[in-house]
Amino acid sequence: MNIKNFKYDEVGLNRFFGPLEANIMEYLWDKDEQSIKAVQQSLELDKPINFNTVMTVMNRLVEKGFLEKRSEGRLSLFRPVQSKEEFLEEQSKKLTENLLDEFGGAVISHMLDAMKDADQGLIEKLEQKIQSLKKDKL
Amino acid sequence: MNIKNFKYDEVGLNRFFGPLEANIMEYLWDKDEQSIKAVQQSLELDKPINFNTVMTVMNRLVEKGFLEKRSEGRLSLFRPVQSKEEFLEEQSKKLTENLLDEFGGAVISHMLDAMKDADQGLIEKLEQKIQSLKKDKL
DNA sequence: ACCTCCCACTACAAATTGTAGTGGAAATCA
DNA sequence: TGATTTCCACTACAATTTGTAGTGGGAGGT
Numbered sequence: 001m002n003i004k005n006f007k008y009d010e011v012g013l014n015r016f017f018g019p020l021e022a023n024i025m026e027y028l029w030d031k032d033e034q035s036i037k038a039v040q041q042s043l044e045l046d047k048p049i050n051f052n053t054v055m056t057v058m059n060r061l062v063e064k065g066f067l068e069k070r071s072e073g074r075l076s077l078f079r080p081v082q083s084k085e086e087f088l089e090e091q092s093k094k095l096t097e098n099l100l101d102e103f104g105g106a107v108i109s110h111m112l113d114a115m116k117d118a119d120q121g122l123i124e125k126l127e128q129k130i131q132s133l134k135k136d137k138l
Numbered sequence: 139m140n141i142k143n144f145k146y147d148e149v150g151l152n153r154f155f156g157p158l159e160a161n162i163m164e165y166l167w168d169k170d171e172q173s174i175k176a177v178q179q180s181l182e183l184d185k186p187i188n189f190n191t192v193m194t195v196m197n198r199l200v201e202k203g204f205l206e207k208r209s210e211g212r213l214s215l216f217r218p219v220q221s222k223e224e225f226l227e228e229q230s231k232k233l234t235e236n237l238l239d240e241f242g243g244a245v246i247s248h249m250l251d252a253m254k255d256a257d258q259g260l261i262e263k264l265e266q267k268i269q270s271l272k273k274d275k276l
Numbered sequence: 277a278c279c280t281c282c283c284a285c286t287a288c289a290a291a292t293t294g295t296a297g298t299g300g301a302a303a304t305c306a
Numbered sequence: 307t308g309a310t311t312t313c314c315a316c317t318a319c320a321a322t323t324t325g326t327a328g329t330g331g332g333a334g335g336t
Contacts, residue, residue: 004292005143008236015240018293037313053295055314060293074302074313092241096248098146099237102153103230110234111249112267123268125243129250130265142323156324174282191326193283198324212282212333 001065001081006095016091020049020057025066025080033070033079139203139219144233154229158187158195163204163218171208171217 007015013022020043027042028034040054058078061067067078082090099107115123145153151160158181165180166172178192196216199205205216220228237245253261 003146005145006233006236007143008141008232012240015236020294035313050296051313052297056296057294059315076314088241089244092237092244093248093251094146095144095233095237096245097252098144098153099230099233100249100252102150103226106227106230107234107249108264108267110231111238111245112264113231114235114238126246126250127265127268129247130261130268158325188327189282190328194327195325197284214283 003091003094006091018057020053021061024054024058024061025084028067028078028080029084033077035075035077039078141229141232144229156195158191159199162192162196162199163222166205166216166218167222171215173213173215177216 003016005016013025016022017025023043024039027039031038036051036055036058039058040049040051043049043054058067059069062069062078066081068081070077070079080087115126141154143154151163154160155163161181162177165177169176169180174189174193174196177196178187178189181187181192196205197207200207200216204219206219208215208217218225
């Protein structure tokens with residue numbers, strides 16, 4: 001259940017997974033528990049994809065701890081161990097901590113630089129967070 | 139010259155490079171322009187390492203744009219394209235931007251959480267930075 | 277002419293991810 | 307019941323990345 005890499009040049013789930021893996025996770029996060037067939041058929045709508053290919057990758061996602069597998073008779077059902085929200089929360093937290101550990105203050109500066117052109121709301125939020133932090137400190 | 143992955147479970151340069159690559163970059167950042175032989179001999183102090191192995195990896199670092207190669211007669215000299223500081227600055231910036239793009243406000247929260255136990259001064263600094271940002275916005 | 281040093285070229289191995297064939301066992305159908 | 311379809315396990319292969327190293331050629335010294 002441990003992501004190893006954060007990919008600079010991808011977006012969304014593709015930053016954490018391979019493209020097929022990402023599509024599978026996305027689908028299961030949307031639909032919860034599903035059979036291989038259901039996943040394959042859904043992916044098939046986009047482009048042809050072999051049943052066995054989907055099965056292999058889903059089983060690998062089980063091995064890696066991202067999916068849970070359950071047998072219902074001869075049918076195998078798969079579902080995500082975490083919700084998408086939990087997953088993204090965990091990853092963003094780990095990455096933030098990693099970044100702060102590794103680069104400390106530089107990250108803060110970069111963050112503020114990036115925010116300057118961006119979201120006013122974010123700055124407000126940040127300010128409030130800081131206020132509550134300061135209260136906690138007292 | 140583009141790093142692809144940021145590795146969660148490594149530290150320092152090993153987050154961006156393979157272990158041998160990282161050792162080579164580290165050495166060249168310390169010693170600037172050097173021959174393969176020099177690099178190999180230095181790495182050899184730690185553990186046996188084949189000359190050709192070092193050469194191959196150094197040439198790959200050139201292909202990837204992290205090193206520059208220069209010929210002096212029959213000798214090849216290698217040196218980093220960026221300073222270590224420039225490199226780390228660029229990476230931490232890219233990562234921070236990526237993170238903010240991808241996760242927005244969640245990153246801020248995580249960052250403040252992580253900082254809570256840490257530096258009070260940092261929080262002050264952050265607050266001031268925010269104040270000046272807010273003024274700029276008006 | 278020989279030997280040594282340096283490099284180019286080539287190849288292989290492990291890991292990761294996508295791909296898909298073969299075959300077996302279970303369910304369905306004729 | 308026998309044939310066919312469905313689903314899965316097992317296996318294998320390809321490309322990529324990174325580390326590893328052999329072979330051989332050319333340049334320079336002795």
